[in-house]
Amino acid sequence: MIVRVIKLHRLALLLMVAFALPVRAMDAGVYTIVDGDVRVLRGATWFRLTPGARVLDGDVVDIDEHGQAQLELAEGATLNAQGPALLHAAAIATADGKPIPIAEIVIARGWLKASAAKARPLRMKMAMMTVTIADAVAVASCDARRTELFVESGTASVALNRSKDAPRDATAGEFVSRADERAPIVVNRAPAAFLAAMPRAFRDPLPVLAGHFAVAPEALVKGREISLAEADPWLAGANRKSFVKRFTPRLADPAFRAAVAAHSSAYPEWDRIIHPEKYRPKDATDAK
Amino acid sequence: MKLIWKFNLVLLGIFLLGFAIAGYVSYGVVQANAREEIVQNARLMMEAALASRTYTNTQVKPLLETQLKYAFLPQTVPAYAATEMFTEMRKRHPDYGYKEATLNPTNPRDRASDWEADVVQVFRQSPANKELIGERETPTGRALYLARPIDVSSAACLVCHSTAEVAPKTMLDLYGSANGFGWKFQEVIGAQVVSVPMSVPVQRANETFRTFMLSLAVVFVATFVLLNVMLHLMVIRRVTRLAAIADQVSLGNLDAGEFKSRSRDEIGVLTDALARMKISLVQAMKMLE
Numbered sequence: 416m417i418v419r420v421i422k423l424h425r426l427a428l429l430l431m432v433a434f435a436l437p438v439r440a441m442d443a444g445v446y447t448i449v450d451g452d453v454r455v456l457r458g459a460t461w462f463r464l465t466p467g468a469r470v471l472d473g474d475v476v477d478i479d480e481h482g483q484a485q486l487e488l489a490e491g492a493t494l495n496a497q498g499p500a501l502l503h504a505a506a507i508a509t510a511d512g513k514p515i516p517i518a519e520i521v522i523a524r525g526w527l528k529a530s531a532a533k534a535r536p537l538r539m540k541m542a543m544m545t546v547t548i549a550d551a552v553a554v555a556s557c558d559a560r561r562t563e564l565f566v567e568s569g570t571a572s573v574a575l576n577r578s579k580d581a582p583r584d585a586t587a588g589e590f591v592s593r594a595d596e597r598a599p600i601v602v603n604r605a606p607a608a609f610l611a612a613m614p615r616a617f618r619d620p621l622p623v624l625a626g627h628f629a630v631a632p633e634a635l636v637k638g639r640e641i642s643l644a645e646a647d648p649w650l651a652g653a654n655r656k657s658f659v660k661r662f663t664p665r666l667a668d669p670a671f672r673a674a675v676a677a678h679s680s681a682y683p684e685w686d687r688i689i690h691p692e693k694y695r696p697k698d699a700t701d702a703k
Numbered sequence: 704m705k706l707i708w709k710f711n712l713v714l715l716g717i718f719l720l721g722f723a724i725a726g727y728v729s730y731g732v733v734q735a736n737a738r739e740e741i742v743q744n745a746r747l748m749m750e751a752a753l754a755s756r757t758y759t760n761t762q763v764k765p766l767l768e769t770q771l772k773y774a775f776l777p778q779t780v781p782a783y784a785a786t787e788m789f790t791e792m793r794k795r796h797p798d799y800g801y802k803e804a805t806l807n808p809t810n811p812r813d814r815a816s817d818w819e820a821d822v823v824q825v826f827r828q829s830p831a832n833k834e835l836i837g838e839r840e841t842p843t844g845r846a847l848y849l850a851r852p853i854d855v856s857s858a859a860c861l862v863c864h865s866t867a868e869v870a871p872k873t874m875l876d877l878y879g880s881a882n883g884f885g886w887k888f889q890e891v892i893g894a895q896v897v898s899v900p901m902s903v904p905v906q907r908a909n910e911t912f913r914t915f916m917l918s919l920a921v922v923f924v925a926t927f928v929l930l931n932v933m934l935h936l937m938v939i940r941r942v943t944r945l946a947a948i949a950d951q952v953s954l955g956n957l958d959a960g961e962f963k964s965r966s967r968d969e970i971g972v973l974t975d976a977l978a979r980m981k982i983s984l985v986q987a988m989k990m991l992e
Contacts, residue, residue, distance in 0.1 A: 567772050588772070588872065604872040610773055618770040 442631075443508035444470030444488035447624035451482025451498060454638060459646075459665050461638035467628035468635055473661070474504040475649065478525065483616075487625040489514045491532025494539075495621050497614045500525020505540070505654055517547065523648050524558040528567075528617045540576075540653065543593040547572040551587075554617050556609070561594040565605045575599060640665060643674040650682070659684045707931065707939055714930060718923045725919055730912050737901075737908035738847070742836060745849035745899045748789075752801055752895060755788045756781035775873035782813065782853075785895075798843050798900035803853060805893030809864070809874070809883025819896055826852035827891045835894075844902040853893040855886050864892075941970045945977060957985055 446455075446468045453464045456475035464476065470486050478484050478498035485495040488507060496502055506519040519538040529548060531537035536549035543562035546553060551569025555562065564573065566585045573591055574582035585591050590606065593599040605613075641662065649658040659682075665671045666688055675682050676689050687694050764779040777783040782803040789801035804819035815823055818839060826832055835850045855861065863870050867880035886892050941964070951959030962981060964974035 567769070604876075605773065613773070618773045620769045 442469050442489060443472065443512060443514055444486050444492075444504075445625050445628050445631075446470060446484060447487050447628060448483060448485035448495065448622075450484070452479035453477070453482045453484045453498075455635070456641055457635075459641050459662050461641060462635035463638060465632050465635060467630070467632045469631050470504055470507055472504060472507045472509075473657075474507075476500075476502050476504070477645075485621070485624075487623065488518050488535065488537070490535040492518055492529070492535050492537040493531075493621050493623065494520060494527055494529040494537065495617075496522070497526040497616070500527065501648065502527070503649065503654070521652065521654065522555070522557055523652070526554075526556045526612075526614055526617070528552070528554045528621060530621055543576055543596065544591070544599070545574045545576060547574075552621075554613060556612070561592070563590070563592040563609055565590045565609065573599075640668060640671075643671055663688070705939075706942075707934060710934060711927075711931065714927060718927065722916075722919060722923060726912075726916055729915050733908040733912045733915075734905070737904040740904045741847045741899050741901055742849065745836075745847060745897045748799065748801060748897045748899065749849055749851060749895065752785040752789065752897070755785040759784035771871065771873065773873070775871060775877045777810070777877070783810070786813070798846070798902075800846075800896075800898035802896050802898075803893055804896050805853065805883075807883060807885065807892065809878050811882065813893070815893060819894065822848075822850045822896065823852075823891065823894045826850075826894055830891070838901065841898070841900075844900060845905070846898045846900050848896055848898045850894045850896045852891045853895055854891045855888050858888060861886065861888065937968075938970065941974075945970075945974060949977060952981055952984065957981070957988070 446464055446466060449464050449466045449468075454461045454477050455464045455468070456462075456477070457471060457473070461477075464484065470488065476484055476486075476496070478496055478500040480499045482498035482500075483495065484498075484500075485493065486504070487493045494502075501523040502525065503521040503523070504518075505521045506515050506517075508514055514535065517536045517538050519540065521540045523542075527539070529537055529539060530552040531548045531550070533550035536547055538545060538547045539553075539555065541555065541557035541562040542559050543557070544564065546555065546564055548569065548571045551571055552567040553564060553569075553571050554567060555564045557563070564571065564585065566587050566589050568587045570587070571585045572582050573585050575593060577596060585601070588603055590602050590604060590609065591599050643665075646658065646662050646665070649655070650662070652658070663685070666675065666685060672689060675685055679686050679689060759779065759781045763784070767776055767779050770776060771779060778787075786801060786803060789799070793799060802819070803813050804815035804823065805813045806815055806820060806823055808814050822835055822837075825835055833851060836847065837850075838845060838847050840846075855864070863874055864883055864886040867875060867884055870880075870884070944960075945962065948960040948962060962974045962978035964971040
């Protein structure tokens with residue numbers, strides 16, 4: 416009896432230790448190329464990005480005008496962005512670090528070239544269209560009002576944002592452009608203007624360098640907190656809810672809070688925090 | 704006619720005949736060597752062109768496959784690469800030429816001229832003919848050309864040269880849709896033509912021939928003179944002296960001179976015989992007295 420109790424205790428101890436040990440998450444991806452001034456937003460803080468840093472779910476990457484960043488996701492998708500560019504790794508990995516079946520990256524602006532393996536499609540959300548590629552390579556350029564896409568190889572599924580049209584496939588060699596939510600223009604070759612503006616490096620295949628970064632670098636260099644002006648594009652975007660939640664701690668910064676208060680109508684979610692007096696229950700005597 | 708003239712006439716005749724034969728043979732040999740040198744130069748150029756084509760096809764083009772989706776790069780075309788290589792060479796050797804002369808080319812600069820078209824037709828009519836060598840006059844002089852057929856040996860060629868509809872759009876952007884289509888598998892569509900100037904090797908051959916003939920002439924003349932001198936010293940002068948003495952003896956002048964010779968050659972034997980004959984004659988005359 417005593418022996419059995421001791422064995423049970425040992426088992427309990429082992430289980431406690433096992434659960435207490437931190438579970439090492441799978442690397443969802445790696446930043447394999449970082450050139451120029453490139454920073455990543457984690458939480459509400461900017462960090463200087465360095466090659467070899469792991470891609471985390473929720474990363475917002477800001478690439479300077481002459482900068483470049485490439486992220487390679489586990490199991491095959493690669494995205495290279497040339498600055499000035501701004502993108503958000505909206506859905507890369509689950510909470511325990513496992514890769515999501517279809518990785519999703521939101522691109523606010525910039526030039527990008529992406530490739531995705533058949534087993535790991537990549538969805539790119541841009542202002543005018545959402546493009547999903549699997550076993551394909553595509554080059555795109557976008558900003559708030561315009562998106563241009565060239566399918567270099569394979570087939571891309573193109574869905575027009577805020578449109579009732581069904582998604583269509585764009586095949587290798589096709590060029591799709593859409594501006595100001597008008598009807599898209601589809602031609603069977605990339606226009607000269609697009610080619611002239613496209614970064615020269617995109618004419619070559621994307622290099623695969625993840626194997627060079629088996630070990631993550633030391634902690635990234637911390638920068639400042641995000642300002643309201645920098646947060647605005649995300650607060651106005653499709654993932655507003657998650658960014659509101661993410662940037663709420665910034666209200667503790669008086670400058671940030673004051674900026675929000677000056678345009679409080681644009682941030683109704685924070686009105687309760689900035690003006691708590693509006694939401695206090697009325698007095699019983701007032702009610703009488 | 705004197706002996707020496709007869710001898711000289713015969714010698715001159717022999718020398719002239721030999722000179723002519725040697726000239727004829729040596730001229731043929733040096734000209735053939737010069738032509739062979741030119742042909743070898745042309746073959747070497749042709750092999751260099753083929754090597755350039757292979758290098759482009761196997762090493763350069765695979766690296767630029769992705770770039771080709773954005774803009775057509777003529778540098779990936781083997782024919783273009785070979786032609787450009789020789790264009791660079793021609794900057795320092797303008798008399799040499801290389802062209803992938805084609806009846807219906809994509810790039811207009813490759814269109815076959817009249818005589819090149821004739822060469823291509825020879826290959827089209829005689830598929831077994833794999834090489835053609837000929838000569839032609841050019842503004843810079845006579846040139847030898849070496850041509851080999853270009854045929855559509857791979858279905859990969861037809862990606863760009865069958866119809867405009869299936870050709871890469873980037874290629875159409877550069878060259879248009881009017882040229883370079885309609886090729887058929889295994890059809891002879893052109894010829895690789897290497898042109899090599901003949902002037903330098905031929906000039907060298909002519910100089911060699913002139914030098915050789917001049918030296919042969921000098922040898923002949925020297926031999927002629929030496930033979931004359933030797934003939935005079937060893938035969939004619941001695942025989943003349945013997946004849947003069949014999950003549951005097953025949954006229955009764957037994958004291959005209961002695962038949963003497965230190966050599967044991969034929970003239971020496973004749974001299975000794977004449978001396979004995981004189982002695983016998985003197986003795987006979989004495990006996991008659």
